[in-house]
Amino acid sequence: MDIMNIVNPILSIGGLGVVFGAGLGIAGEVFKVEEDPKIGEILEALPGANCGGCGFPGCGGLATAIACGNAPVNGCPVGGAACAEKIGAIMGVEASASDPIAAFVKCGGTCEKAKDKYEYFGIDDCNMAVQLAGGGGKSCTYGCLGLGSCKKACAFDAIEIVDGIAVVDKDKCVACGKCVSACPKHIIELLPAKKKVKVQCSSKDIGKNVMQVCSVGCIACKICEKNCPFDAIHVIDNLAVIDYDKCKSCGICANKCPKNVITGKRPTPPAQAAPKAEAPAKEEAKAE
Known part of the structure; x- marks a missing residue:
């Protein structure tokens, strides 16, 4: 058998590989996209939670958006003011303070205040219970089921189930929005944390x-x-x-x-006491 019948195809394929490799290398240099070095610096300054609370697909998405001018330097709800200050220094702008937001459960129907249609026995998961007749055991079809789907979704331990309803600790909440997505009743909303006045109900009946x-x-x-x-x-x-x-x-x-x-x-301010009536002026002593 002629050995060249084996060598020639190998050399041909090897030669084609070299040509295609060189072509890909040249194309890579011609069409390569230079990454802004600020993206890496911003990504390093971010907390790395990848929670999506900023509205972008993780910290990498937010870093790219900030570097491109499509997101503010204070766009990370987890990092807070300290993170915004670092990113502002990288971008050469002043980080303006923003009002913090936190999740709020729009239901006050605790066990004593809200009625149940039936007693639920099953998996402690709101998304499972809502599949049952009437959307769960609670008589109010808009009310919190209190089975903790939001609590499980929260990576910051900011939600507890208290007396049958979800309660948010605004000091721990980073406004990532995971609980908002997890609630099948859609009764959790991100609201200004400093605002004391909120409507604790979702019923449209x-x-x-x-x-x-x-x-x-x-x-x-x-x-x-x-x-x-x-x-x-x-x-x-x-x-x-x-x-x-x-x-x-x-x-x-x-x-x-x-x-x-x-x-x-x-x-309610305390009622003011009525002013005391002035005592009648004493009659002047009669002259003796």
Whole structure:
């Protein structure tokens, strides 16, 4: 057998490999995209939580967006002000302070205040329970089921189930939004953390039906709307909704709400005591 019949194909294939490799190398140099070195610096300054709370696919996505000018330097809710300051220095801009936000559960229907249709026995998971008749055991179809899907989704231990409903610790919450996505009832919302006034209800049923299933549900009476001096709260679809661009957290709506649906109630100032009547002037002693 002629050995060249084996050598020639090997050499041919090897030669083609060299040619194609060289071509790919040249193409790589011609079409390569230079990465902004700031991306790596920003990525190093970020906390690396990859929670998605910034609205981008992880810290890498946010770093690229910041470097390209498509996201603010304070776009990371986890890193906070310290992280924003570092990134601002990298980008050569001043990091403006932003109002912190935190998750808020729009339901106050605890075990004593909200009725149940039936007692649920099953997996402690809201997404499983909501598949059952009526959307779970709670009589209010909008109410928190309290089975902890949001708690499991939170990587920062910021949610606890207390008396049948989810409660958020705003000091631990980083506004990553995982609990918002995990809740099948869609009753968790990211709201300004500094604002004390919030509507702790999600029901859009008419008032009569709300009162039958929950003692702390919004009945759409519009008392809050009528008493707000800043036009910051309106009843929409049978539910009070706050415009936080207008809200001054005065607490008037919370104090006026007959069902205690709105948080941020202000203490009633003590009644002032009526002024004492002045004692009648003593008659001047008669001259002897």
